[in-house]
Amino acid sequence: MPRINFHLQLAELKDKLLAMAALTQQTADLALEAYLKRDKGLCKYVRDNELAIDRAQRELDEMAYEIMAKEQPMAIDLRFVLAVIKINGDLERVGDQAANIAKRTKNSLKLEDVMLPVDFEAMGEHATRMVRLAVQSLIEGDAFLAESVRTMDDDIDRMNRLAHEELLRMIQERPQYTDQAMIGILIARNLESIADHATSIAADVIFWVRGADVRHEYLSTLD
């Protein structure tokens, strides 16, 4: 098989990963929208998307495996394919978190609607922005952008802690809304988990782009 085909395959792998990333982000956005708008139809949509994400993950994994097995990529290409496999796993888990949000939303629909003292929209935007930038850093091979995603993680941790505190205070002050506040706490954690996966993706991009240096650093620590 000519080597040019190999580069076409890498390009296709990248395209598939991009499609997977777009679907995952969209699903996370929809899940949060379902929660904020109390929209049962959107929950169903998120569930369907999650199945599509799982399928896409399997296809992408198999494609990466085929490339490895048949083309035996070297050096930077090998690191890229490995990064894709890991990033693929993180994206699939972003999909799981979206599905969790949708599940909790369905539970929340049985409860009285009450305003919670948390800016979920800002949290959600921040989290899916991190996913978007992490994937962009992969596409552009931009380790600096990937680094910036990692620093964004502190903000979402802070937002999550704040949400947690506010909602606990609400439970103390208005115990009749314990269930609603509890769902809010768990959804804030789901958003934080999405951001964690973005951070993980960014680390894999750095592994890919700065591969040689990082490995060197590592090797120099052995005797």
Add this chain to the structure above:
Amino acid sequence: MPRINFHLQLAELKDKLLAMAALTQQTADLALEAYLKRDKGLCKYVRDNELAIDRAQRELDEMAYEIMAKEQPMAIDLRFVLAVIKINGDLERVGDQAANIAKRTKNSLKLEDVMLPVDFEAMGEHATRMVRLAVQSLIEGDAFLAESVRTMDDDIDRMNRLAHEELLRMIQERPQYTDQAMIGILIARNLESIADHATSIAADVIFWVRGADVRHEYLSTLD
């Protein structure tokens, strides 16, 4: 390099993964023990272990990468190395969950000690047993054992739901213990996450052992 060296390298990779798995399991057990015995010293120990787990993960990843780059493993060996890379990532996240439990434990030490209506020990045992069996299924190349781990996941989901319900009821009935119950809810979720990672490991073992068949199934779904 002679091919016999390659098999020694694979054996060493497996050994390192086993050591990583043992450390991770032990750390998860210690974290839960710290929580149940309210032992601050153990929390520090968990934190140190988490750093060691992160180091072990990087070393294992780099070793897998070196094997890929230099030996270009084929077929079942390639699937094995890929499975190791994924499992390594899941084990590292088990370590993260253990660290989360230790962090929450430190917060709980500031609060009055109160008995919670949850059998955390049973949950913890079940979760770390799943990790142990998942790793054993890898060592023995036993897809049936891996399948059984996946079915065990339902039990822990049920235990987590029950814990959640009981602790919410406690918050309603004894609101003065909201903080303690809340920490309990989050620790139950951490244990459930550990079980999720075990399930993920089991899926990777199945990918490795049954590789050929699964891929065939997949390929036959394309036109």
